[in-house]
Amino acid sequence: MANIEFNNENIEKCQCPCCSVQAVSKCAYEKLDKLQSISGSPNPEDVPGMYCVSGKTECDDFNPEGACQCPKCEVWKEYKLDEGEPAGYFCQNGKAK
Structure with missing residues (x-):
């Protein structure tokens, strides 16, 4: 599997902020707010x-009961993350390999 770069382009493609797993997370919203002020x-x-x-x-x-949005993500598609491990829920199961 290709090495996925942590860069602004991939951050913009990422669907994690839309994911129901973190939709009610105060921590995630605080990070999103802080991210707006980072240059x-x-x-x-x-x-x-x-x-x-x-x-x-x-x-x-x-909320681990929420539906993962990974298959809708452009990063998922571009790097063929369906072929790697773990097969989603990276927020709980760790980074893609």
Whole structure:
């Protein structure tokens, strides 16, 4: 599998902020608000998403019962993440390999 870059272009493609797993997460919304004020490239821990690259979330208020949006994501499609491990829910299961 190709190495996925943690960059602004991929952050913009990422569907994690739309995912019902983190939809009610106060932690994720705080990170989204903070992200708006960051100039330049953010650090992975500042982004509520891109878990396929950065690994498990630092937020502890996610809803694991929510439906994962990974198959709708352009990063998922571009890097063929359906062929790797884990097969989604990167926020809980770690980064894509």
